[in-house]
Amino acid sequence: MKTIQLRRYTLVDGEYDAFLSWWQGSMPRVRPEAGFAIEFAYGLRETNEFVWAVSAPGDQDAFLALEATYMESDARAAVFAGVPQRVAEYNVRFVDDFA
Template sequence: MPRTTQLRTYTVRNGLLDEWVERWRNDIVPLRLDLGFEIGGAWIDRERDQFVWLVSYEGPETFEERNAMYWASPERKAMDLDPDDYLVRTEDRTVEQRY
């Protein structure tokens, strides 16, 4: 399977950016890594209340199949984390690395 990378840009509710980053780092990242995803980096843009990150997967399933496994996992459900509580808007783009 080819490697798939998504550039994800999240606009976070005003005043919740730091809390979102903490939840993302402590809850989301470990599970993503356990399921074979790679995190290429994460950045915040305080001026725009945005959180930007790169997530990749290369394995026997497609990115979409593995992502569905992430969302359906008991560990994800146990997080008690609804992205809508934090995120106003999300934009996911599949990108190809050139450098």
């Protein structure tokens, strides 16, 4: 069993390329090191959006416990240090996996 979180962002105008560069250089390293798997990631340049999914083994409670540890980690703090706010709106939800 795994839990999947869908993360949809509307990016700050003019920050699309900078966000993608930062994300590609950071998340594929830091999230798996913290016990997560990145299921997919897509950018929608026309609408200034970025959509990705991250998963972790277990139920939602296990995911939330892992996420709490990740949010407080030095590794996460390091990849966000000095990075300007590039996300204007977050929409983060758990999804049902039917595959």
